Amino acid sequence: MKSFLSPAILGLSFLSSLSLPEHVLAFFSVPGVPTLRPATLSGRDRNNGIHLAVSPVCGPLSGNVSDVNAGIDIKRIKTIVAFGDSYTDGGRDDGGPLAPPVVVPPDAEAGGRSTDGKVWIEDIAEDIGATLKDYAQSGACTDLSMWPSAIKKVDFLGQMQTFLNQSNHLDPDTTLYAIFFGINDYEDSKTDGTANLQAAAKVILNQISILASPPTNARSFLVTDVYGRGTHTPEGDAMVQTIFSGLAELRANASASSKTKLNFAFAEFARIWDGVLDGDPGYKAFGYVSTDACIVDCTIEECTTDDMCDDPDHYFYYIPGHPSKEGHRIMADYVQEVLQRCVEE
Template structure:
């Protein structure tokens, strides 16, 4: 009888142990779509950018995907959740953002100016009340006014911006401020923008004009990376047109003597969200549904955010941010 009980207890113990074994970590299940600026379609391009280990400083501009909680280039606070607040140290996620992972991987100092809700130029959308008055123009002005005399050769500038402007141009309501696109057009016509025109074309000039400022005195920036994720798993003819124009503009900017690269995150987003191969399970995700129902509270959180794609609607979990960093590094390694 005693041996039978012992056997049953042992069996239960082994069974319980098997149930609680940890899942595999989330990982990249796609490779970059490498190419160069002569490609007929948009590709991931490292371009003329030097090795990532070259950069001792990474300066980032953007909105919630890149917002580390400080907005002024100062050291970021701990990426900790204080429930019921779902934002880890002011971040729009449950841990570090992708730029933190990228900087940490290469021992670089991160100077983050991104702010949740930012668009390229808030003055172009006077009918909208954005969550913040901070935009790309202001972020760049803040950086320049600080007289950040970083070494141009060892500083990487990253711009991850603007799908909010694209959505606004269509006259659609922006459900939240987690959207980005990098818009680059004809570098032969860089000029100070006219605020009376609210077209997307004008917003692209704002982008170019601001990059031109960052490449001029007193900053003299040399290295610029553009990241595009405007559709986040969906595409429209207008979106594809913008991405194609950006891609061509990157080539023109490089021809001006700057080092540029282009990262298209649609490969990753399509890979996760597609009903076909590879699909979210290949990445190690258990769900593509947001872990939280809103950005207001941790109440009702999913049980396993370490294997969730989105933290709350439209905002990636920190494990997804880690994959964004991994994808950027893969572009450097493979393209």
């Protein structure tokens, strides 16, 4: 007698040949059939062998900074609106379709990105089948008026103005707003002084308040940080703590004053940088062969593929200070672990 596999089993068999994130696989689970895990699918061959070797440190949206998901159901998200700097910049800053994430030598930047492929927020959008509207700009800080030394004259306030001027009509229940700032504020503070790092934190909170108000009425926010990229200072840590505590206050105030529920997730990318650069567990545990940049032939205006390394997939940085596409992939994986594992009841 011939044995036939059900369509569900055949579908899972097909999925097992793909390198899909765990939360995506969960969408395809079938009663009575074990959900496949990334390790079952392709082990450490996924993402050219680069993988997370650290885990989120979950905690409540109160107290000290931790990884947390307070109310975001990623399966409901159909649109992601992203604000940020070069780590989130997909090569276009008006929310329109992004250029293909392909390197065309001698230009080292894939479609205008500061890496050799998709940035982390693109990976997340692709994983969940969401439309990405990206307003991030390379070199952006929170507010240029606070940082006279800023090299690139772009900031969160300008990105917000672009977004608001478009009068987008996005469903608050299915739209996630991703906000990733701090790196350039921290770098500028080395010249202009650290006093305004607290003000930078408040800019982020104020802009979230604007997004949560009419006409946008945003309800779900993902906030991330890696201000020092492996370096920690009391002033920088205090900035992150102010942001984190402010999110809890915004959530509590919204609920108390108008019965409106604001949903926040916070992902601390510093755990990746600390794990790679500080020797615990170290870069080799992630699959990297070097913590250096593969490409060093860069100016403020451009980076070229001249004299690039022979193994860009396994260098932590693609260009100075900017992770490779594999690094962006594990950043996306980290966020998705936070959304799955750090759910605040």
